[in-house]
Amino acid sequence: MKKIALVSLMALMAATGMAQPKDGGNPFFKEYTTPFKVPPFNLIDTSHFIPAIVEGIKQQQAEIDAIVNNPKAPTFENTIVAYDKSGALLSKVGSVFGSLNGANTSPALQAIARKTSPMSTKHRDNISLNEKLFKRIKTVYENRNKSKLTPLQIRVVEKYYSDFERNGANLSEADKTKLRAINQELSMLGLKFGENLLAETNNNFKLVVDNKADLAGLPADVIISGADQAKQDGMEGKWVFTLQKPSMIPFLQYAQNRELRKKIYMGYNMRGNNDNEFDNKVNILKIANLRAERANLLGYKTYADYIISNNMAKTPEAVYDFLNKIMEPALNVAKQDLAEMQAIADREGANIKLEAWDWWFYSEKLRKEKYNLDEAEIKPYLSLENVRTGMFYVANKLYGITFTKRPDLPVYHTEVDAFEIKDSTGKHIGVLYMDYHPRPGKRSGAWCGRFRSQSYENGKRITPVITIVTNFTRPAGDAPALLTWDETSTLFHEFGHALHGLFTDGQYERIAGSIPRDMIELPSQVMENWAGEPEVLKVYAKHYKTGEVMPQELITKLEKSMTFNQAFVTVEYIAASILDLDWHSFTAPKQVDVNAFEKESMDKIHLIPEILPRYRTTFFSHITGGYAAGYYVYLWAAVLDSDAFQSFVDSGNLYNKDIAAKFRKFILTEGGNDEGMVQYRKFRGQDPSPIPLLKKRGLDK
Structure with missing residues (x-):
């Protein structure tokens, strides 16, 4: 077996042009000697990944075997903690490879992904379907309340037991074999979907x-x-x-x-929907059907039931009800906006009926007419550097932390910046990488990831290494990168995720930083609220040429326009969320025409033709990734973030340190210590209200 694997590896390297490491060394097999032990990108070569992943799988399997073959009775320490600490090398290489494949991919990295994805999927199944391992975990689970465990330890046990159940540990051997095959196929389909989308966006x-x-x-x-x-x-x-x-x-x-x-x-x-080699219609239908089959196998009616049962919402019906209640007022306001835009076109003698490709053009005219505001007026005050300074300022005011640029740290691309973060005492908290602009090897969108999560080793906290990746406007001519308001909000958003990763502090990997999917956007979205506050704008919104602070007149216009076009934003978002849920509501695999299914889904919610869902089926990468049956979470979390920010507003101090301390403790640091709503109530002292969200979006009419 080892010989076959080696031959296969050598063939892959030759086929993809991957160079052998010059000194034969592999940085993943050593302790990093860089400052803060960040990845030594200058030493990492594509040829290092497969050997490190193979060895990582081998090492974790040996750790699992040691747990299973332990002759002593299962305990929290020798079973749960041992499992929680397993897989260090695999996590080390996997976090670097996954991050680079998203932010700076190449044909060589894509080839490695196609090679290693089935290996990793098989390895995960070997663990989650290991009958002897599950038996030991089950024993600890059944004895959890009489084993003198702390509440936190009991939660870890319960979460792992639930994980194994949800991943098929109780299935028959025949059904386990079916599940393995489904998981393998899904892993490859997800890769193919993403590769097609990258080609359609950047090349076609x-x-x-x-x-x-x-x-x-x-x-x-x-x-x-x-x-x-x-x-x-x-x-x-x-x-x-x-x-x-x-x-x-x-x-x-x-x-x-x-x-x-x-x-x-x-x-x-029309990306992924052009009947060419990069078409995604077949891929997404296979994914939806395989997920339905997987859900049925695991005892769930639909894949949406399977996913949402683990979230705050609990049922798809609750999510549909939530979305429909907000869709009605949002669609009504969007129709009013459309009528006003059509009136502008008519007055100008355009002699057209507005279509979807006209919305952006005429909404700008409407913004100008209503608020005498043109986004081009704002951009000179929103240079990338100034916006970044603004969000660092807010974090310092709230949490006392500081950010220092570290040009001495290795980076994976020349456009990437690295920052060291310290707390108010000067203690090192972590490292933040920031990667700003589009390039051919970067997938679209914006996200926050990690090169290393926080963990504990021999009682000492290992600090996290977090990364923010965006696709923002590049510098043009002699001007720096000037951001739109949407890009400004997005940077604050991803920074909120980064703070969550930096502040997470827990002994057990399973629950440290682990909050429900429909709460995961709370840390990010709450940060967006500060971006547009007048007193915050006066700190960072400065003209890139003169250094002049954004004039009060312009700040007032911007503030008044904050609800502008929010109906459109909300409608296109809810439409995509419904589309996601509908694709994951198959009670059994079925054959449908992808475009016809999408149309039926949108007709059902009476979506007007002038608005398309934010993501159409064939380029909806969220639902081939971690947000399947969960794209709704941004709006669900928007209720939480609006309510959370309202507590700062009501206190009369946007930088209220007492409220910030509670948010940091109960949400950012200890968010995984209990159920989502329990943690939110610990912070807020009450259930969240939807009123601040409706008011913020101008939908409370």
């Missing part, structure tokens, strides 16, 4: 403009960015616009050429 569409007249309406910085992209693509003298949002959204907002707006809009919304 470019809007090339060669007539300067077609640039009418575009701000100067957008035109410069288009010229820079064209030059980069070998088309100097032309302008290129891509499906990356920093390129596409401004084009939709300002370009007067309606046909070109339609072209780029449809290019974005």
